[in-house]
Amino acid sequence: MSDDRSQAGGQDHQRISLSDDYEARDWSAKYGVSEERLRAAVGKVGNMVDDVERELRGR
Template sequence: MADDKTKTGGQDRSRISLSEDYEVRDWAAKFGVSAEQLKAAVQAVGNDAKAVEAHLKGSGR
């Protein structure tokens, strides 16, 4: 289902959508990683932002 950009609630901010270029760019910048590293982390642990952040911190970048 497409991302509804008119609804910007809390749940939208807790999930990472790899299908939206701006989300990949913004989340990668937030975590200080490359887009490829972010995509690999999402594939490893799912799209929950907290889980992705914990995975990236634990991976030793």
């Protein structure tokens, strides 16, 4: 199910959703990585923002 853009805040800021193209593009831009690398990181550590950030930064 896609995000309801009228509902702001909460969990959306804690989790990375790759189900919508715009979200994958935005998260990739935020971290300066390709969508492929972002998807690989999410596949490895899950979709929690802190975990993905640590994986992408190599910590």
